[in-house]
Amino acid sequence: MMQNDEIIRKINQLLVEEIEIEESQIHPAADLKKDLGIDSLDFVDLFVIIENIFGFKMKAEEMADVKSLQDFYNYVINRINPN
């Protein structure tokens, strides 16, 4: 089972390497849209990247309440390690 800190490390890494977000901008409270500039098209690419790295399909309807990077960590962690 993948540990939570390993999941967070991988998310940070993909944001820097794949979405090309500045490493210095990455902190849990960052707003995905306002602070990190992740727009609706970037979410389309995140869908592909998340499936390739973590092996599950994100669902658009589950992302409605995901606002901050911490929310996104929690979402991915819950999908990988339910409960």
Next chain:
Amino acid sequence: MTRVVITGMGIYSVIGKNLTEVEDSLRNGRSGIVFDPARKAMGFRSALTGIVERPQLKGILDRRLRIGLPIQGEYAYLSTIEALKTAGVDQSYLDTHEVGILYGNDSSALPVVESVDILREKKDTMMIGSGYIFQSMNSTVSMNLSVIFRLKGVNFTISGACASGSHAIGIGYMLIRQGLQEMIICGGAQEINAESTASFDALNAFSIRESEPLRASRPFDRDRDGLVPSGGAATVILESYDAAVRRGATIYGEVIGYGFSSNGEHISMPNVEGPVRAMKMALRDAGIDPSVIGYINAHATSTPAGDNNEASSIDIVFGSTRPLVSSTKSMTGHEMWMGGASEVIYSAIMMSKGFIAPSINFENPDEMTAKLNIASAMTPVEFDAFLSNSFGFGGTNSSLIIRKV
């Protein structure tokens, strides 16, 4: 009517990745044609192609602006950067003026193939990602560059087969002449990959002189056996003469004539009468006598029938004045959607520097091409105006006339 001038030029081609390199190749008759073993392995009848290294834009363009660009869009981005630089136009100018874009492009095959390959493997469209749709459309170049450069004027793509780049300049010239736009980024782009040329290879139209890539493209030569596909991108900045003078811009030439026609016959077989009408229309539009034209950059792709018919057309219109004729496709191969724009740039370089590039591999004429005054060697000569021909499938024809200012 408003006069229209060229104030910027940029090129990314198989004979050079900027104006300086291209001028050197033109002077020295350097070919950009190679044999591509990968195409042979795929089952191509001819594995000859023009080749240029893929631009590396990571670190230059941010991700969102980059991932919608197909390879010909990458070429076009770099040729447009050079064109804007030579025009002395920076981003603040683009932000404060209504600058348009009209670009010639007529395919974007590779991203279509790649995205469908993903779908077939993954069976889920969501695995295709966000970039491929913007790479796949014919309007990909004007679509992407208008966003990258934050353009606010006219914005669309001209698909006119192998005359696309020429028609783009012609339509841009008309819009500025009418006073509807002051500056338009015009050009043509052509992807280089096996996927986009496989079905063309199926027509037996490509040269099979695979053992001699540098000698394969031989427009007007008696022993020509077909064209060599190629590509890249070429950008010209068209501007109203008044605006150019106001800005103190360098003027590379004035567009004075645009002629167009359709053959109304066969989908791939060219004729004589259509190009004659396009050339005559361009001369009429320019209001000049054929004797003013010092050089013709022929469409001549190195196919037996196409070169033969163009030679007849040129002889009909220019038989009494016999200007020098060359085909830069002898060096570049057939740049297809790009060619009409790149050949204006090649010719404008020659006109400003006082030479005509050699039509390389023209060793022996045949009965018809013997009627032309073909420059087979680099020819130092001053000339004041040139005509550039571009023809395409469906019988679309475009002739542009540019003169010194």
